[in-house]
Amino acid sequence: MTTSPPLTATAIAVAGLTKSYGDQRVLDGVDLTVRSGSIHALLGSNGAGKTTVVRILSTLLKADGGTATVAGHDVATQPAEVRAAISLTGQFAAVDDILTGRENLVLIAKLRHVDDPRGVADQLLTRFDLVDAADRRAATYSGGMRRRLDIAMSLIGDPSVLFLDEPTTGLDPQARLEVWRTIAELAAGGTTVLLTTQYLDEAEHLADRIAILHGGRIIADGTFADLQALLPPTEVEYVEKKPTLEDVFLALVRHEQ
Amino acid sequence: MTTTAHLSDTTTLLGRSLRHISRSPDTIITTAITPIAMLLLFVYVLGGSISVGQESYVNYLLPGILLITIASGISYTAFRLFTDVSTGLFERLQSMPITRSAVLWGHVLTSLVANAVSLVLVVLVGLLMGFRSGAGVVAWLGVVGLLALFTLALTWLAVIPGLTATSIDGVSGFSYPLIFLPFVSSAFVPTDGMPTAVGWFAEHQPVTSIVNTLRNLLAEQPVGDDGWIALAWCVGLLLVAYALAMRTYRRRIS
Numbered sequence: 001m002t003t004s005p006p007l008t009a010t011a012i013a014v015a016g017l018t019k020s021y022g023d024q025r026v027l028d029g030v031d032l033t034v035r036s037g038s039i040h041a042l043l044g045s046n047g048a049g050k051t052t053v054v055r056i057l058s059t060l061l062k063a064d065g066g067t068a069t070v071a072g073h074d075v076a077t078q079p080a081e082v083r084a085a086i087s088l089t090g091q092f093a094a095v096d097d098i099l100t101g102r103e104n105l106v107l108i109a110k111l112r113h114v115d116d117p118r119g120v121a122d123q124l125l126t127r128f129d130l131v132d133a134a135d136r137r138a139a140t141y142s143g144g145m146r147r148r149l150d151i152a153m154s155l156i157g158d159p160s161v162l163f164l165d166e167p168t169t170g171l172d173p174q175a176r177l178e179v180w181r182t183i184a185e186l187a188a189g190g191t192t193v194l195l196t197t198q199y200l201d202e203a204e205h206l207a208d209r210i211a212i213l214h215g216g217r218i219i220a221d222g223t224f225a226d227l228q229a230l231l232p233p234t235e236v237e238y239v240e241k242k243p244t245l246e247d248v249f250l251a252l253v254r255h256e257q
Numbered sequence: 258m259t260t261t262a263h264l265s266d267t268t269t270l271l272g273r274s275l276r277h278i279s280r281s282p283d284t285i286i287t288t289a290i291t292p293i294a295m296l297l298l299f300v301y302v303l304g305g306s307i308s309v310g311q312e313s314y315v316n317y318l319l320p321g322i323l324l325i326t327i328a329s330g331i332s333y334t335a336f337r338l339f340t341d342v343s344t345g346l347f348e349r350l351q352s353m354p355i356t357r358s359a360v361l362w363g364h365v366l367t368s369l370v371a372n373a374v375s376l377v378l379v380v381l382v383g384l385l386m387g388f389r390s391g392a393g394v395v396a397w398l399g400v401v402g403l404l405a406l407f408t409l410a411l412t413w414l415a416v417i418p419g420l421t422a423t424s425i426d427g428v429s430g431f432s433y434p435l436i437f438l439p440f441v442s443s444a445f446v447p448t449d450g451m452p453t454a455v456g457w458f459a460e461h462q463p464v465t466s467i468v469n470t471l472r473n474l475l476a477e478q479p480v481g482d483d484g485w486i487a488l489a490w491c492v493g494l495l496l497v498a499y500a501l502a503m504r505t506y507r508r509r510i511s
Binding site for chain 2 (some may be wrong): 030055058059060080083084086087088090092093094095096097098099103107108111112113153157252
């Protein structure tokens with residue numbers, strides 16, 4: 001199988017990534033480094049190019065220029081090795097509606113050629129609190145259950161890097177909290193998570209580091225505290241109140257325009 | 258990726274879509290129902306006024322009806338593929354360490370199985386209506402082989418709208434011309450009664466040679482040139498459809 005990546009603390013390294021659709025330059029030199037085992041949020045407005053970045057990193061789309069390595073493998077020249085190391089959870093819960101929850105898990109386990117597909121499915125059903133619904137068709141699941149099943153499917157084969165593209169879009173607040181808890185547990189277990197979101201509180205709550213994608217570039221990247229420090233105190237009207245991520249985001253985005 | 262891995266991934270995905278079919282048998286029934294209705298309508302309502310020589314009209318008509326069954330059956334391949342693409346399952350599979358084309362092959366093989374079941378249903382109704390054939394094993398193998406080849410060719414054609422359609426209407430729309438093609442062929446009436454231009458088209462379009470071949474195989478008659486022409490059409494269509502489908506697929510994934 002694949003050779004293990006060189007021992008490094010970097011799970012994802014992106015440099016000068018560009019991508020255009022016709023005349024529209026969606027990515028205009030994206031640089032990003034994600035540490036192993038961290039949750040890194042990629043924050044941006046709708047259409048900022050977050051999904052484009054994720055699709056390039058998960059080998060679904062070719063970049064026009066720049067380089068990107070995931071788990072030590074170049075996405076352009078070693079896509080098969082990258083695919084073996086990652087899992088993608090797209091914007092919509094990509095589950096098979098006609099199959100049951102258990103069958104969905106077994107399907108992915110078989111395709112990942114893991115040893116005991118049924119055993120793996122059972123474990124994940126328990127871990128994601130889906131045992132009662134295991135033999136119901138996924139079409140009958142609530143939004144939160146679908147997303148849990150979706151994430152459970154992504155964990156089969158122990159990927160070292162997980163891409164979560166807007167994992168809580170369209171979920172109710174309770175389901176959102178469930179998904180947040182799941183993501184936090186994953187990172188605690190050593191999985192690297194690159195999370196795209198347009199919800200500022202999600203990034204603030206979950207991420208170790210936050211990168212803001214705007215105008216095709218990363219305009220800020222750091223911990224929440226780093227980002228807060230970007231705002232000069234003189235511009236803060238209420239000095240005793242710390243700026244929220246929303247304040248930082250809007251100030252940066254405005255500044256760029 | 259090794260051949261064994263490809264086979265095992267394809268088998269896994271074939272199992273998945275066969276399970277879809279077993280849970281929605283209506284896809285097989287709706288595939289068979291229109292051809293069966295046509296069979297009944299033409300044999301019992303219009304057939305009395307159609308002269309096809311010595312043969313019974315149901316024997317004459319069945320081969321064309323089988324092709325119509327296939328033409329309507331393959332639209333479900335487009336539909337299932339479209340569903341995978343629009344739910345994101347297609348992208349999930351493409352981002353996994355599997356043989357990527359296994360996703361398409363799973364759907365294509367499923368189409369062969371589903372169409373075979375629909376065809377058997379139509380033939381059974383034909384038998385009830387008096388269809389008889391004294392054809393031997395070899396002739397039947399020829400019939401099955403030609404139908405399989407035709408199914409395969411049209412299925413790869415169906416892959417294209419399955420991958421590119423933007424709405425569910427676009428997916429089902431593409432098969433209508435295919436269903437109508439047999440009407441302008443020797444499937445329902447002999448071509449010599451048609452006006453010159455129409456007759457010329459009917460004689461030179463693929464359905465006529467395929468229908469004539471199937472009909473002769475079932476009636477224990479020599480197949481003649483029609484057999485080679487039918488084979489050439491099926492293989493040619495298959496190669497073109499496969500090449501176009503793979504090109505569409507490669508564009509879709511890069």
